[in-house]
Amino acid sequence: MQEPPQEPISEPSASVIRAWGRLIRAERTVVGRIEAEMKSAGFPSLHWYDVLLELKRGPEGRLTPREIEEAVLFEQYNLSRLLDRMESEGLVRRIPFPGDKRRQLIEITEEGKALQWRMWSVYGAAINRFISAKLTDKEAGQLSALLLKLIQE
Amino acid sequence: MQEPPQEPISEPSASVIRAWGRLIRAERTVVGRIEAEMKSAGFPSLHWYDVLLELKRGPEGRLTPREIEEAVLFEQYNLSRLLDRMESEGLVRRIPFPGDKRRQLIEITEEGKALQWRMWSVYGAAINRFISAKLTDKEAGQLSALLLKLIQE
């Protein structure tokens, strides 16, 4: 078996590799802890919260699925089905998009707003416990700035 | 409907909330980009890579499932099934744990080592493109230090 000629690989630096590993690990750790709190308080997952919050912030509590998708970085098909479930729980409703029959508007219901509010009391407390307790405000600012660089472009 | 008396909620600070949002978003963004590269190069997901790398580092290329679990933060049942799939691809094998019939040792095969190596050439390049290109080494070090604080305790 003949190996194809190998490109010379320029290794990422040790500090970059370490940062990458920590990013993965920190995300899993903190999400895991917070999700566990949400679940034990009887709430659905943070994905539901993300959608509810985006909608609540949107004009008249409405966004198109595309807009939600971009805001929360879900796959189109996953969002489509998540909205099915949320609609069947009465948290959102689908309404026609004026002037374009392909699109639709997702509107948060009063029940949806109420759930977002109730979830926040647990979610905010969890963020305090798992983030505020670990970082000063200044450090949080530094972290934000660094992560922003990763997101950009 | 009578609301139960509400605890006074101490809101997380704006900078903490922003850092938290960015952590989620940065992780999704970078994982998404890197996973896409791995997939288009015909490789399995990074979860497979994580397991292969841990095993390769372990003594004689062997670890117990518990050890892997702790290293990569997967759920026990997910790891159990992931190992099934990896075993059926010939990447790892399960061998008895001497002196404890509950446990087992997972051993990476030559094929597993080869796959880890081939994946790294793509993975490392992706890390370069999506992280090294965005952060200096110094910034990567700062990021690591901040994320470490989140993981600890």
Next chain:
DNA sequence: CTGTTTTTAATGCAATTGCATTGACATTGA
């Protein structure tokens, strides 16, 4: 010892996610 508790890994079944495709409509360009 022997019964109880704990640890380790697997598994049945439900829920979710991923992949590929489809259907409906809108937009573009000759």
Next chain:
DNA sequence: TCAATGTCAATGCAATTGCATTAAAAACAG
């Protein structure tokens, strides 16, 4: 105008993940 292309959302089906439980073995307590 109308064919070709692009956009938006849904869906069939496979793969994976989550949840609850189980089985087997080890550790522990009296």
